Structures are given as structure tokens and as C-alpha cells.
Amino acid sequence: MTTIFSNEQLEDVVKFHGHSCPGLAIGIRASELCLRKLGHNADSPLVAVCETDMCGVDAIQFLTGCSAGKGNLIFRDHGKMAFTFFRRRDEKGFRALLRPGFMAEERKEMSRLMALISENKASEEEKETCSVMRSKCESGYLEADLSELFIIGEPQTSIPRPAKILQSMTCEHCGEIHMESRSRRFAGETLCIPCFTKVEQKI
Numbered sequence: 001m002t003t004i005f006s007n008e009q010l011e012d013v014v015k016f017h018g019h020s021c022p023g024l025a026i027g028i029r030a031s032e033l034c035l036r037k038l039g040h041n042a043d044s045p046l047v048a049v050c051e052t053d054m055c056g057v058d059a060i061q062f063l064t065g066c067s068a069g070k071g072n073l074i075f076r077d078h079g080k081m082a083f084t085f086f087r088r089r090d091e092k093g094f095r096a097l098l099r100p101g102f103m104a105e106e107r108k109e110m111s112r113l114m115a116l117i118s119e120n121k122a123s124e125e126e127k128e129t130c131s132v133m134r135s136k137c138e139s140g141y142l143e144a145d146l147s148e149l150f151i152i153g154e155p156q157t158s159i160p161r162p163a164k165i166l167q168s169m170t171c172e173h174c175g176e177i178h179m180e181s182r183s184r185r186f187a188g189e190t191l192c193i194p195c196f197t198k199v200e201q202k203i
């Protein structure tokens with residue numbers, strides 16, 4: 001185990017996520033990279049941009065202090081194992097992409113077996129092999145050097161602007177209050193997105 005986190009922190013992040021898995025391990029290591037390069041959000045505000053909505057995101061929220069609710073964890077779900085972090089103070093940032101060649105064979109086999117399992121087509125032996133593969137990948141991720149695990153480069157986007165306080169609007173159909181930036185106008189009325197979608201589909 002080469003990670004900077006204590007066993008207790010690792011146990012807590014597993015508790016937060018609900019199970020330990022290879023995806024969570026990737027998030028743990030991406031968080032470690034963030035802490036090493038930019039620090040923790042509590043020391044100086046950070047922004048994380050996650051290009052996946054998978055398990056690893058929970059580790060990022062738990063270990064870096066960036067969270068969806070605070071608006072400093074942003075999803076740009078491209079289905080990639082890539083995480084970009086910025087520090088607002090000096091706008092320093094980096095993007096970490098899981099290296100495609102890292103344990104490539106094992107990952108390929110793991111995906112194949114997981115697909116079989118999800119389709120209920122896996123034999124007992126394949127299920128067993130899959131769980132062995134999963135823990136092998138998980139420990140591989142946890143034990144690798146960060147530069148071996150990730151391609152670390154410049155951010156590919158500019159730093160997202162801080163969340164703005166916007167006006168509240170009332171939807172003229174359902175009466176629910178919603179944020180101005182999510183408001184729609186239709187036939188002279190102010191509508192929320194679901195009501196707008198409904199009327200628009202009728203045309």
C-alpha cells in the first residue's frame with residue numbers, strides 16, 4: 001500500500017461508498033494526487049471535474065472535500081476515468097487519466113466477466129475468477145506509483161466559474177419555485193423544465 005491515507009481513512013471511505021471495489025480505488029488514488037499537488041479543499045478551495053459518474057467519485061467527495069452539493073464537484077460525464085482538479089487561489093490544476101495500458105489484460109478480462117455476470121450468463125467458476133480479478137485490480141490500483149497509474153497532464157478545460165446566487169422564479173403551470181437559470185419561457189409563460197418539456201412535446 002503506497003497511498004498516503006491511513007487505514008482508518010480507507011475504511012471510512014469504503015463505509016461511505018458501501019463497498020470496496022476497483023473504481024473506488026481509482027478515486028482514492030486520484031484524491032491522493034490532488035492532495036499532494038493542490039492540497040485539501042478545507043485548506044484552499046478546489047474544484048473537481050469528473051469525467052465519470054462511477055464509484056471513484058465517492059472517494060473524491062470523501063477525501064478531497066469537493067462535493068456535488070457544494071458545487072465544487074462537477075460532472076462532465078464522458079464515461080472516462082479522468083479527473084481534473086483546480087485550486088481557485090492560483091488557478092493551478094491538472095488532469096489525471098487512468099493509463100490505458102495499466103493492467104490492461106486484467107481489466108479487459110474483468111469487464112468481460114462482469115458483463116457475463118450482469119447478463120446472468122456466468123458460471124460459478126467465472127464468478128469466482130471475476131472476484132479474484134476485481135481484488136487483483138483493486139490492489140494494483142492501490143499499490144501502483146501515481147505516475148504509473150495515471151497520465152498526468154494539463155487541464156483540458158478552463159476552471160469552472162464559482163456558483164452564482166440566482167433569482168427564484170415561479171412556474172406558471174405547477175407553481176413550483178425554481179432557479180432562474182433553469183427557467184424556460186413558452187407562449188409568454190415562465191415554466192420549469194419538466195412543465196416546459198410537457199407543453200413542448202404537445203406541439
Ligand SMILES: [Zn+2]
Nearest residue numbers: 021023024055
Ligand atoms: Zn463501487
Ligand SMILES: [Zn+2]
Nearest residue numbers: 171174192195
Ligand atoms: Zn412547473
